[in-house]
Amino acid sequence: MLLGLLIYAYCRGIRSSRQIERLCSTDVAFRVLCAQDVPDHCTIARFRAECQDAFTGLFTQVLMIAGHAGLGHFGTVAIDGTKIAANASIDANRGHEWLSEQVTHMVAEAEQTDATENIRAAQRAHDDDDRVPARLMDQSSRARRIRQAADEVAAQLKRQRNNEDDRDAAARARLAKSQAGEPVVGRIPDGPHRLAEARAHLARETATHQSKLERRAALIAAGKKPMGAPPVPLEQHSRIIRARRVVEAALAAEHTAATKPAKRVLPKTVANTTDPQSRLMPTRRGFLQGYNAQLAVTSDQIIAAVQIGQSPNDIASLVPMMEASGRAAAMLHTDTGRSEHIIGVVLADAGYCSDSNLSAPGPERLIALNKTRDHAKAVIEQPVTGPPPEGASPRQAMSHRLRTPEGSRLYKRRGATVEPGIGNLKKVLDRFSGRGLNSALGELNLAASAFNLMKIHRATAS
Structure with missing residues (x-):
């Protein structure tokens, strides 16, 4: 009964357990569903929080119903x-320093409390009437969340240190190649090796152009006529000018870092003491404390799969x-x-x-390489036909497929397929009720099930 109530409520866009309780007394449909046995809002909220596995199974069952109803066209996903x-x-985000202080304070306070209680227990060993009941001796949930947040921050800091080590190793490898006179592709990364690599880059460009000047001078000295236009003087060569600007910028950055007055730096790695598993997510309207919800939608706008992530980036x-x-798809096809x-x-x-996503095993895919306007411009200005050329990199092959008439036609359907589904789903679920990854995933499954049921209802009613 409670599951039916929640499904119908989510189909109506109602998530508040108190509102569901009120409607069970005033709305005919809700009264029929609960057989006029009105559940308490605490019961509804507790059921939603404790029955996450049921929502996952519900999503699968609704997807099967959609398949038998002739929906779920997986031609394009x-x-x-x-x-x-x-x-x-x-505002409940805290850094590692604050969390460490709180954990240390809680441990010290707990030890002091234990010592005091042990003394009192020894003095009143014969009297059990003044002891705290066992049900009231549970630790504070806030303390548990703070410890969990501290663990989350520690894990993030460990990953951050590993990433910094990887970046430093990559920067050292770039510097070694540049100092050896080998060309290095890409922008020089910030960090302690920036100035050294910029100077090595300038030296390499200078040596390359100087060798051209010397070869031409040697030909003239030998009485031969050099081919082509004479190279510009060393000081006027565009690549050398750009390389010098890069060195100047690196020097300026190093000077600024050395002379910049110390100021209070906000922690880059934080955890939320209310929901430690949630993350700061950048959006078009600023930052949001939440999760990254992923949806896979079929061509007839049936949600085929959902996922909850903690990274604001979609690549993984x-x-x-x-x-x-x-x-x-395999389950439905079977x-x-x-x-x-x-x-x-x-x-x-x-x-x-990403290169890994472009070349990963799996079904055929079309992944945009840049913004929609740039993609549309490339289709008009650089149309192609046929398969990608042999030896093309994953990005080159994807660019070729996107510029073919078939690839362009298919990719145009992406926005019209998934964007309406996301918009309608967020009318039902714009904020999670529970806390934690598992709770968020369960509620997302429930909302997606309600969304699919509404699609099935509209498709079969017509």
């Missing part, structure tokens, strides 16, 4: 993500979402045997673009 707010305040979510979509329950092409925007 669009994947996209959206940020959904957590049940936590953005593509392969798991493709695998989840593949499992859903049960129905219909050809539309086989994945054709996966569509994703530029937020998922």
Whole structure:
């Protein structure tokens, strides 16, 4: 009964347990669902918090119903993500220093309390009437959350140190190549090796152009006529001018870092004491304390798979979402045997673009390499046909496929497939009720099930 109430409430866009309780007394449909046995709002909230596994199974069952109803066309599957707010305040984020102080303070306070209680217990060993009941001796949930937040920050700091070590090793490798006279592609990264690499780059460009001048002078001295236009003087060569600007910028940055007055620096690695597993998510309207919800939507706008992530970046979510979509399609195809329950092409925007995602095993995919306007411009100005050329890199091959008439036609359907689904889903679920990854995933499954049921209802009613 409670599951039916929640499904119908989410289909109506109602998530508040108190509002559901009131409607069970005033709304005919809700009264029928609960058989006029009105549940307390605490019971509804507790059921939603404790029955997350049931929502995952519900999502699978609703997807099977959609498949038998002739829905779930997997010819094109669009994947996209959206940020959904957590049940936590953005002001509850704390850094490692504050959390460490709190944990130390709690440990010291607990030890002092234990010592005091031991003394009192020894003095009143014969009297049990004044002891605190066992049900009231549980530790504070706030203390548990603070410890969990401290663990989250420690894990983030460890990952951050590993990433910094990797970046430093990569910067050292770049510097060694540059000092050896080998060309290095890409912008010089910031850090302690920036100035040294900039100077090595300038020396390499100077040596390269100087060798051209010397070869031309040697030909003239030998009485031969050099081919082509004479090279510009060393001081006027554009590459040398740019290299000197890079050195000047590195010197200025180093000087600024050395002379800049010390100021209070906000912690870069934080954790939320209300929901330690939630993260700060950048959005178009600023920062949001929440989760990154991923959706895979079929061409007829049935949600085929959902996922909850902690990273604001979508790159790491593509392969798991493709695998989840593949499992859903295989399950439906095994049960129905219909050809539309086989994945054709996966569509994703530029937020998922990486060399690993472009070359990962799985279904055929079209992933944008840049913004939509740049993609549309490339299709008009540089159209191509046929398969990608042999020896093309993953990005070159994807660029070729996107500029073909078929690739352009398929990719145009991405926005119209997944964006309406995300917009309508967020009308139901704009903020999670529970806390933690598992709770958020369960509620997302519940909301996606309600969304799919509404799609099934509209499709079969007509």
